[in-house]
Amino acid sequence: MLVDWSPLRRTLARLRAQKQSLPLWWRDDDAIKPTEALAQLAMLSDAIAIPVHIAVIPATATKTLADHLQVHQRLIPVVHGWRHVNNAPPDAKKSEFGTPRETGLTEPGRAHARMQQLFGTAYLPLFVPPWNRLDPMFLPALKTAGFLGVSAFTARQSQEAQPGLYQINTHVDPIDWRGTRGLKDPERLLAETITVLEARLEGSQDATEPFGFLTHHLVHSPQVWEFSRRFLTELLEGGAEVSAIAPMLESRK
Numbered sequence: 001m002l003v004d005w006s007p008l009r010r011t012l013a014r015l016r017a018q019k020q021s022l023p024l025w026w027r028d029d030d031a032i033k034p035t036e037a038l039a040q041l042a043m044l045s046d047a048i049a050i051p052v053h054i055a056v057i058p059a060t061a062t063k064t065l066a067d068h069l070q071v072h073q074r075l076i077p078v079v080h081g082w083r084h085v086n087n088a089p090p091d092a093k094k095s096e097f098g099t100p101r102e103t104g105l106t107e108p109g110r111a112h113a114r115m116q117q118l119f120g121t122a123y124l125p126l127f128v129p130p131w132n133r134l135d136p137m138f139l140p141a142l143k144t145a146g147f148l149g150v151s152a153f154t155a156r157q158s159q160e161a162q163p164g165l166y167q168i169n170t171h172v173d174p175i176d177w178r179g180t181r182g183l184k185d186p187e188r189l190l191a192e193t194i195t196v197l198e199a200r201l202e203g204s205q206d207a208t209e210p211f212g213f214l215t216h217h218l219v220h221s222p223q224v225w226e227f228s229r230r231f232l233t234e235l236l237e238g239g240a241e242v243s244a245i246a247p248m249l250e251s252r253k
Contacts, residue, residue: 001226003186005234011194012238014201022197023210023243024235027151027170028217029055029080029128034068040225041217042072048232050242052215053151055080055128058114066118076245077119078126079147082107086131098133108138109145124246126151126168139165148249153214155196155205166252168245170212171196174224174231183223189231210243211235 015022028041031054045052051074056065059082069075081096087104088095097104108127115123125147127134132153139162142150149166156167172193176184199205215228236242 001186001223001230003190003227003230005190005230007194008190008234009238011197012235012240015197016239018201020201020207022200022235022238022240023208024050024213024232024240025053025168025210025243025245026050026213026215026232027053027055027078027128028215029130030084030216030218031056031065031077031080032060033062033065035218037217037220038068038075040220041215042075044225044229045072045074048229048236050074050232050236051076053078053124053126053245056115056118057081057084058111058118059083061114061118063118069119069122073122076124077115077122078124078128078151079111079115080128081130082111084130088133093133094131095133095135096130097138098129098131098135100135100137104138105141108141108147112145112147124249125149126245126249128152132170134161136162148252149245151212155199156209159206159208160252164252166249168210168212168248170214172212172231173214174227175216175219181219182221183227186227189227193231210245211240 053076056077057080069077086094088099126149127142127147128151143164150161152169156169161167174184200207
């Protein structure tokens with residue numbers, strides 16, 4: 001894969017020159033059970049020494065997944081909704097928790113309990129809404145259920161979604177969901193990344209929010225795997241530092 005990494009390297013150099021840190025984290029969505037793709041994700045995580053926060057679908061997650069994650073401790077389980085079903089009206093974008101519905105208010109508690117049962121203390125109470133859409137009406141239910149944070153997509157507007165619920169989003173997704181469903185054009189991905197980093201340099205985005213890379217291991221093409229490896233390596237070699245998410249959430253207690 002031929003990618004011109006020099007624009008990203010120059011931007012990372014500017015961050016270093018201005019002594020601005022770049023905390024980094026990695027989220028991967030839609031885990032239910034062990035698969036060859038999940039094993040490949042674990043190998044990549046080990047190879048570049050970055051933990052992956054695995055967004056698990058609680059209602060259908062298997063005990064074998066819990067056993068698998070016990071062995072691969074760089075894979076950290078977080079919550080991906082409840083059943084990952086579309087509850088949006090026909091004319092709205094897909095979401096499980098993106099539109100108001102009273103029937104969904106008990107589901108965060110069920111999700112939290114199921115994850116505790118499966119993963120015990122390895123489980124991190126971070127709520128990732130399917131399709132990255134979360135209506136504010138669910139925030140009190142998340143807090144009541146025991147969640148300490150929420151994660152969606154694009155730069156956060158504040159450190160807390162509501163008092164006691166830390167917000168930590170993702171910023172770049174390498175998959176071309178609206179086109180080929182393979183790797184998005186690498187030049188576009190680097191441009192998206194540089195836009196986020198420049199906004200941090202300019203002070204128009206929160207530079208303390210860990211920069212989030214979002215993947216979906218079950219649908220990765222070989223090109224997506226290779227780009228992910230190179231992209232994360234470039235960030236680390238350019239001065240990014242792996243961010244510990246658990247202490248950030250614990251501080252909300």
